[in-house]
Amino acid sequence: MGRMGKQEDFVLRALEERDVRFVRLWFTDVLGFLKSVAVAPAELEGAFDEGIGFDGSAIEGFARVYEADMLARPDPSTFQILPWRGEGPATARMFCDIVMPDGSPSYADPRHVLKRTLSKAADQGFTFYTHPEIEFYVFKDSPQPGADPVPVDRSGYFDHTAQSQGADFRRDAITMLEAMGISVEFSHHEGGPGQQEIDLRYADALTTADNVMTFRTVVREVALSQGLWASFMPKPFTTHPGSGMHTHVSLFEGDRNAFFEAGAEYQLSKTGRQFIAGVLTHAAEITCVTNQWVNSFKRLMGGGEAPAYICWGHNNRSAMVRVPMYKPSKVNSTRIELRTIDAACNPYLAFAVILAAGMKGIEEGYELPPGAEDDVWSLTERERQALGIEPLPRSLQDAIGVAERSELLAETLGEHVYDFFLRNKRQEWTEYRIQVSAFERDRMLPVL
């Protein structure tokens, strides 16, 4: 019983055997930035017991000022040796749960937000699986203020050219991810110059969210080690496609895929249809979490493969929710793909709100509207209106406005995160709104 179990001992032994000098305790702030506290192995036993105290008020979104004392308690099942420190003494990492001094899980901890939502679904007998496809750009140099970034290559889909730095980069990143126990399912080069895509394998949502956090760090580290810069910014270029994080999701009841029903349309069960209906019904409310930056909306509204309208379709790449082609050999692979979410989200919060929206659809028995068969972008405004296809919020401001009235969001994020998040986003919008942009200067200086 208790916390000091075999997994902890395993970790402590590994520290000895691998000559680990530092352990990085990782956790994620409300906006999705990875935070790290380094401890010496000697302190780790105490960390397992009581957690490592830190000043929560120093972390974005963690504490009401007075609750400065918080504890990070490492989750030993996430123990990994970090592969990028080269030779010599190793460094390891573990993800942490944030707890209050009395042992109650902190409502400010995004990991707890997801865990809470997962456990609510588990009460109904469901486990939630996700599979993200993460896009990002690789640039030649670290970003300089005012200068346009230069992509690492100029091609569209990646050519096998000899001098390609991108190929090295990708190989190293994949090797390192595998070394950290993160399996990479499939990868190909995306449409923009210097753009990459790497898919993480299907796993339960908590593991995937941890993996997304690890992934972003690994990719940045590898890029740096080669003198490159990797970025998950949703839309770095006006003219090139943005970086999304299309995410396939499904629910399991035990070992049965709850989205699958033999003989149903697209082999999609009633549960699956209700889940989609839930995601669509609450799509606008959760957008400010799945697409949390001012810049996120430039990707959503920029056309191409990014969805800007609330609809679903069977294998329709312009729809917000896509039901992929069913493969008869893989009953358990029935799933739906959510295409709004971008790679700069906080994966814990994003998965939590998607699950909560879908579960709401199941609990309330929402009806799924008819699917969209056409390219939604090519329809006229009137046609979309006739088909009952609503737009997603068009800007961060719109998204905040909808979110402020969302009971679902408040309930899922918890009052603390909900309040902090919206306050922070409102602030971001206010700061953005007063900026004078290059666009304005280019247009207006010459003529006004």
Place this chain on the structure above:
Amino acid sequence: MTPRTPETATGRQALLRWGFHDVERAQEGLASLGEVREPVVAMFGKAADPDLALAGLLRVIEASGEPDALRTALIEDEGTAMRLLLVLGASQALTDHLVRHPEQWRELCDPALGSTRPAAYAVRAGLLEAVGADPHDDAPVATLPERAAADALRVEYRRHLLRLAARDLAHHVSVDDAAAELSDLAAGTLDAALAVARARVGEAALTTRLAVLAMGKCGAHELNYVSDVDVIFVAEPAEGVDEAPALRVATQLASAMMQVCSDQTAEGTIWPVDANLRPEGRQGPLVRTLASHRGYYERWAKPWEFQALLKARPVAGDLALGRAFVEVVEPMVWSVAEHDGFVTDVQAMRRRVIDHIPSHEAERQLKLGSGGLRDVEFAVQLLQLVHGRADPRVRPPTTLSALAELTRAGYVGREDGDALGEAYAWLRTLEHRMQLWQLRRTHVVPEQQDALRRLGRSLGYLKDPVLSLDEAWDHHRREVRRLHEKLFYRPLLEAVARIPGEEARLSPEAARQRLAALGYQDPSAALRHLEALTSGVSRTAAVQRALLPAMLEWFADAPDPDAGLFGFRRISESLGRTPWYLKTLRDEGEVAQRLALLLATSRYATDLLEREPEGVRLLGEDLAPQPASAMLGEMRSLAGRQGSAEDAVRAIRGIRRRELFRISSGDLLGLVDVADVGAALSRLTDATLESTLEVVERAETAARGLDAPPTRMAVIAMGRYGGFELAYASDADVMFVHEPHEGVDPQLAASYALAVANELRRLLALPGTDPALDIDADLRPEGRQGALVRTLDSYAAYYAKWSEVWEFQALLRADAVVGDPELRRRFTALVDPLRFPAEGLSEGDIREVRRIKARVDNERLPRGADPHTHLKLGRGGLADIEWTAQLLQMQHAGAHPGLRSTRTVEALTAAGVEGLLAPLDVEALVLAWRTVSRVRNAITLVRGKPSDQLPRDARERAAVSSVLGYPPGSSDVMVNDYLRTTRRAHDVVERVFWG
């Protein structure tokens, strides 16, 4: 009527005495026994059910191919006869078995049955031979065809069971021996079933080494007659074989083995084999290699899985491999316990021990009900976990052995340990007898009279079996209940007792460990308090020793055990010699429990108690708030008996302190609703002010040499006091009004009234043992600059001339409650048109109210306060809600008299009824008002002083959330609920108040 022959008459009576029910049939049956009748007839009197024993005997004789041999044995061998009859009377299932296999009656002739426990290897050999396997083979293979082997195994299994039942019933084998024999029998059966499985799999079986480990009761060597047998499997490839194919074969073997045991054949079934305790449970592979097990337990296993491993024991298949498994997991098991989260786990376990299923069945549940078997098993496991890591002696997996070791090592008191062991053994015996009847797995004690009678007789209660059984069961259940709570606590007292003795005692170190596990932050101090409370030979110390085990548990259940114990020590030191104190605590369990909870939760209540420890007495009384008239009557009469005004008011304040304690206790114990707390505090203030006003007026009149008071006086309750919403330790907001009698000099009247008001405030605020009541008159016209006391006419003139909308708003809470009734009525008549304007509010007035609120929100909030968690001025806090209610009142109370209330909740509810506020909005505001008020009271109770901010200190916050009824470790859930409730209220305020 035919006269009876004397012989039948005696026969009849004797038969009834022996316990026969159906006498006619018995006579008939006995007659047909012929010469057997005489030697055996009295033996039926020992059988659990004599009628069934007789019917069974006749069936067996009839079925037997050799009735004469059986008859002879019965006549000549008393032992055989006794064993047979007892089995037949106690087990329908074994009777049926004997009828099907009548030759097995010879089993019962074995004279060794009475004295010798069969060796496990012999049992195993018998079972293996039954399926045609060679017990000396390393991996025995059955030679009988599979179906025949399965049948033969079942017959052989029951043969052993028959022998055991006979030993159990006729020779009083102790229950732990019976349970151990059943475990051996199960182990042998698993091995024989494995031999059958090997035959099915064929040659391939040699490619793998498979070990079967028993878990649960079988692993612990304490199996029931009928129960699932829990196992896990380990396999390794044989020399030179690849792992994957070897594991496939092992899996086939394992599932075949399970099937052989559980299948229903012509000979019935044995028992289900349950492999769900394996890594990953149902989802996991049935068989794993040693390395795979190790990997799982090192990386993935949950804490309870290690607990399950406590009982793992190799029982069948490759025993060397099984032992290797145990060697791998054993060190892991005991390293689990020592860490800080252990306290939480222990608390969780204790709650599991306490929580029982509140169903009808629970009453008849032998296992899960309160005082049931599980109580004992959990209590023993808990103690093993606390002390087992440091002390390997207490690790035996078997409940009774573990209990014995715990007792021997001093972790459990000797008498307690013995008594608990006895109760456990009795309950297990009853369980065995219930299961033996039909060889069914059951834990529910039947309700039918005949079944109870049979069970009672099988336990030896031959006289009045139903009643005796009930009484005994009740007794043992009560013992378990009584002991299992003390088990943990009593040795703590022995650890500090300075009584020399031979017996092993808890060492101070072990005692500190245990106290820490119970949540005491400072175990050394706790031990000192315990020592102070219990040392010596005085009667006080003796009573405390008896009380403390229970008190310690109650402290441990509350947020601050250390404060509880320390508080108890201080109260006891001041009251210890008072005769009623210890008697009350000892004889009225409820008082002691209430006291423990208050001391370990509330500094406010503790403080009131320490001022006057006699308050403990009150805890035995009804804690509902007293009616105002009763309090006033008591205060008046007590004050009237005092000499000076100061003494009189001191007496009044004493009563007030007592009533504050009553109200806070009722609140803490969850007996009083938050609205009633506010009302009770306001009524108490009414009575205090009323009686004090009378005292002071009398004194002032006398001091001035007057015959009668020159003026009428009244006190107007304002603010939260007027709203019947006082919190603990709030000031009382008031205004003073007077009206001179006809013909009295106004100057004289005014100076008298001022003197009375000042004296009243002074006397109520004097330092003393009883808490002061601070009177705040700042809400009067012109605030602090204004006159403290005005005449009614002066109020009228002021309001006619000066008043601003905010002053009328303050009057919404004016409740003229104390003093001259006529003057109170007239004051109310004066202010009603002002606060409930017939025409409502003008746009300008509304704008003004909003402007002031905006300014108040901004200015009053203390620097650095968190606006989300400030109870009064925060988002959706009290001010938000009250201003919203008040704005609605000023706008609409003129037209809707329902809104004319000083109380927020009433006003809001009325606004809902009148359609001025949507029902959902009313609900949100009322819920938030109640929540914030409860939190506010809880904070005062916990801290002993008020605060308008949710506590920042983690321990205080945990205590507040406990007072509010949240389970331990969920204080952030409380905060989240608070934030949600107030956010929703704020949304309403946003729409309704700000428009």
